[in-house]
Amino acid sequence: MDGALELSPPPPLARLMEERVLALFLDFDGTLVDIAPAPDEIVVPARLAERLRTLSRRLDGRLALITGRSLEDLAGHCPIEGIACAGSHGAARRDAMGQALGDAARPLPDGVFDTLHDGARDLGVALEAKTHGAALHFRADPGKAEQARAFAAEVASQHALAVKRGKGVVEITQAGADKGGAVREFMRHAPFVDTIPVFIGDDVTDEDGMAACNDAGGFGILVGDRSPTVAQFRLSDVPSVYEWLSL
Numbered sequence: 001m002d003g004a005l006e007l008s009p010p011p012p013l014a015r016l017m018e019e020r021v022l023a024l025f026l027d028f029d030g031t032l033v034d035i036a037p038a039p040d041e042i043v044v045p046a047r048l049a050e051r052l053r054t055l056s057r058r059l060d061g062r063l064a065l066i067t068g069r070s071l072e073d074l075a076g077h078c079p080i081e082g083i084a085c086a087g088s089h090g091a092a093r094r095d096a097m098g099q100a101l102g103d104a105a106r107p108l109p110d111g112v113f114d115t116l117h118d119g120a121r122d123l124g125v126a127l128e129a130k131t132h133g134a135a136l137h138f139r140a141d142p143g144k145a146e147q148a149r150a151f152a153a154e155v156a157s158q159h160a161l162a163v164k165r166g167k168g169v170v171e172i173t174q175a176g177a178d179k180g181g182a183v184r185e186f187m188r189h190a191p192f193v194d195t196i197p198v199f200i201g202d203d204v205t206d207e208d209g210m211a212a213c214n215d216a217g218g219f220g221i222l223v224g225d226r227s228p229t230v231a232q233f234r235l236s237d238v239p240s241v242y243e244w245l246s247l
């Protein structure tokens with residue numbers, strides 16, 4: 001849909017849960033925490049992990065966080081034991097017991113971090129190294145966006161990697177790693193099999209997750225305003241997400 005503002009809020013979660021067996025896939029930055037000037041400056045609401053575990057129990061375990069952050073980084077902000085998660089844009093996935101799901105995630109090839117480190121320094125943007133990818137952050141200097149994107153595209157093409165755009169960021173990931181793949185992987189395993197998947201996210205990389213939910217008979221919920229989108233519903237901001245989830 002081109003006009004995201006025309007999307008309605010989703011029906012109440014409690015009503016949907018009465019009608020169907022739902023599974024929830026939640027993005028992290030911009031969905032569960034407000035966007036901050038830098039990745040480590042986010043303010044995580046008190047007892048978020050505990051509240052997510054309570055929500056997961058309400059859904060009999062059919063809840064997964066699907067983030068662009070590495071799982072290690074996510075755990076540093078929100079202790080995720082007992083919650084299914086996918087990190088690095090779907091490259092690394094694990095179930096609520098901490099067992100890895102699907103193909104093992106691969107780190108970036110040798111030398112790529114060094115190249116990115118030098119390039120980020122020369123461009124004057126911040127490099128976030130992840131277990132299975134990397135991000136060049138230009139939120140502090142949006143005028144560097146085009147140069148950072150061009151540099152990321154050049155490095156990616158030299159190593160058969162992929163580039164993802166995001167809010168104030170351009171990222172390098174393994175080719176084929178995306179949030180849609182993570183949703184499909186979870187949906188092959190209990191307790192997600194044969195359920196109606198719902199993805200909530202704010203950024204362009206969340207569109208893959210929403211598309212996977214649409215394909216599986218579910219839907220996406222866009223947070224904020226961005227178009228085009230494949231979401232079928234919209235919530236205006238992070239507090240609205242908490243309200244809808246009764247978090």
Ligand SMILES: O=P(O)(O)OC[C@H]1O[C@H](O[C@H]2O[C@H](CO)[C@@H](O)[C@H](O)[C@H]2O)[C@H](O)[C@@H](O)[C@@H]1O
Nearest residue numbers: 028029035036037038039067068069167168169
């Ligand atoms: O998929 P997500 O959970 O939404 O993660 C996407 C990226 O989020 C982080 O960067 C973004 O949030 C930062 C904190 O608000 C902000 O400073 C930055 O400009 C945003 O791009 C994270 O640092 C990345 O690794 C994630 O991929």
